[in-house]
Amino acid sequence: MVDLQNVKPYGDTLDDGMVQLSFTLPVSLSSVSKEAARQLVASMGLEEPAVAHAEAISDTFSFFIVYAKCKHGIDIAGIVVPEVDLEVLSKKEIDDFISTHLGRKLNIVGACIESDAHTVGIDAIMNIKGFNGHKGLESYHEINAVNMGAQVTCEDVIRKAYEIKADAILISQVVTQKNIHITNLTKLVDMLEAEGLRDKVTLVVGGPRISHELAKELGYDAGFSSNTYAEHVASFLVQEVKGKN
Structure with missing residues (x-):
């Protein structure tokens, strides 16, 4: 049963908090830049970051995909989003x-x-x-x-x-x-x-x-x-x- 007042990201199991981030760093691909990507995600407050994919875009740019765990949840039940109020006609x-x-x-x-x-x-x-x-x-x-x-x-x-x-x-x-x-x-x-x-x-x-x-x-x-x-x-x-x- 999902708790709408504390919804967390879903990876393999409910409430595991798994998220995927992708980003580019303006540095060449190396073991150091991979570790930099991992530490960057950790500094965001995400737990257990792991670089799942790393690829050189050029000599001076690298692309990373990192998996990590988010410990926070969100109260969806309390969110109100302004929307267009209309009756949809055929x-x-x-x-x-x-x-x-x-x-x-x-x-x-x-x-x-x-x-x-x-x-x-x-x-x-x-x-x-x-x-x-x-x-x-x-x-x-x-x-x-x-x-x-x-x-x-x-x-x-x-x-x-x-x-x-x-x-x-x-x-x-x-x-x-x-x-x-x-x-x-x-x-x-x-x-x-x-x-x-x-x-x-x-x-x-x-x-x-x-x-x-x-x-x-x-x-x-x-x-x-x-x-x-x-x-x-x-x-x-x-x-x-x-x-x-």
Whole structure:
């Protein structure tokens, strides 16, 4: 029986606390660098660290995988995570909703903005083929979905939004260590506000490590992460757009 107030990592047996860490050190591979990797993990407070794999990446960089035991547990029962509150509708229900409440097609612009070149996420939501058996927004009869692709400037996104009289703008972003995603996402919000367009469109951002909380903090209406399909996004959009019309 799992104690939800003290959940620990699981390796071979319940509550054994086993974790796996992988990292790179900017030193050549040797017995000394292996020991350095082991000691580094021990200094993190993990017990019984053991280097399971070590590989030279170049003459001056080495990659390590280390197993160790975590003595800490976490109270999952006490965690509250902000999430998008919506009723997920089927593809047909979404088309019917748009037809009934809007009386016209829902206009949506989607893009990976600025330096972001990763189109997998936006394609999964927008393209007709979708992803994992879930058809994209282009397949919806009552949605006019315009996928602008990757590395699209904020200026071009706004220009296209004006052109098709967009009800919503969908942005896909990969979270980066240097927080470039925050710079990109904030830039779009600022430009939309300067154009007087922010309150007229529903603004959504998605990505593998995007949270609803982060999206709201940056000025977006919603944030979607992994395991999100077109019907999740569309269900949110139609209910939001209805409230603005």
